[in-house]
Amino acid sequence: MPTAATTFAEQRKQERRERRKVILGAAERVYSRKPFEAVSMRDIASEAGIVVSSLYRYFPDQQSLFVEAFVEGTRKIIARVDARISDGKITDLTAFGLEFISFLTENDHYFRMMTHFMLDGRLSGEPLEKLNRAARSVLDLFERVLDHCGAGGNKRTLAHTYFAALNGILISFRNYPGRDSAEVRRHMKKMAAVMAEALEGYGRAVVTVNGEIES
Numbered sequence: 001m002p003t004a005a006t007t008f009a010e011q012r013k014q015e016r017r018e019r020r021k022v023i024l025g026a027a028e029r030v031y032s033r034k035p036f037e038a039v040s041m042r043d044i045a046s047e048a049g050i051v052v053s054s055l056y057r058y059f060p061d062q063q064s065l066f067v068e069a070f071v072e073g074t075r076k077i078i079a080r081v082d083a084r085i086s087d088g089k090i091t092d093l094t095a096f097g098l099e100f101i102s103f104l105t106e107n108d109h110y111f112r113m114m115t116h117f118m119l120d121g122r123l124s125g126e127p128l129e130k131l132n133r134a135a136r137s138v139l140d141l142f143e144r145v146l147d148h149c150g151a152g153g154n155k156r157t158l159a160h161t162y163f164a165a166l167n168g169i170l171i172s173f174r175n176y177p178g179r180d181s182a183e184v185r186r187h188m189k190k191m192a193a194v195m196a197e198a199l200e201g202y203g204r205a206v207v208t209v210n211g212e213i214e215s
Contacts, residue, residue: 004172020058020068023048025071031148032109036116067127070099070117077103080143085148093162093200096145097192100166105185111170139163151200158199166194 026048030039041062043082045052054073059065077100084090084099084203117123142159151158169191 017059019111023050023055023058023065024069024072027065028072028109031066031069031113032107037111039066064127066113067117067123067130070110071130071134072115073107073113073136076107077110078137081141081145085145090145090148092149093145093151093196094193096149097136097162097166097196098189101185101188101192104170105174105181105188108174111174114167115171149200151204158202162195162199169195194203 009088027044030043030047034043039062042052044062044065045055048055055065059068079098080103081096085093090096090099104114123131126170139156139159142163143155146155146158146162152178169188173184173188173191176187179187
């Protein structure tokens with residue numbers, strides 16, 4: 001039977017988790033409005049309605065907060081895709097690719113976080129471990145979708161390929177000059193569909209010992 005002391009301790013832990021959520025929500029709102037390099041802990045504290053010193057009780061530095069916000073984004077995309085699969089709305093790689101593109105165009109700050117971490121390479125210690133776990137969880141999602149869609153071959157390699165292709169499409173075209181956002185989205189989704197069809201064809205192929213592909 002829990003004692004008053006243990007109940008109080010659990011309540012404090014819950015309060016701490018809730019405050020971290022408030023801070024993360026504030027950070028995401030600020031990151032969605034400003035370039036990452038222009039964001040300060042003071043900006044985030046102001047958005048959260050707390051003093052800067054209180055922020056450091058929950059996150060030791062801005063990099064840790066940045067990583068945690070990105071991890072939250074990976075949880076959201078995974079939950080969204082899993083829900084679409086359960087609803088029967090994702091039955092092939094094309095539908096998945098369109099969902100992935102849609103999520104990252106609707107939540108551009110998550111995409112910018114992802115590319116920042118891919119290109120920066122200066123993380124170490126616990127933040128790096130958290131980032132790696134988050135990245136693996138996204139690739140695991142790609143593998144689950146490939147399996148769900150009946151793809152054959154090395155699913156990890158196919159997952160890496162599709163992940164890289166979709167990110168390449170986003171990097172190349174999401175801010176394409178001279179096109180409105182609706183036109184850009186249509187074009188990105190068209191390319192995602194082309195890539196999905198190519199991967200589905202490859203996944204159905206049988207690779208011989210000599211490395212040649214037979215249909």
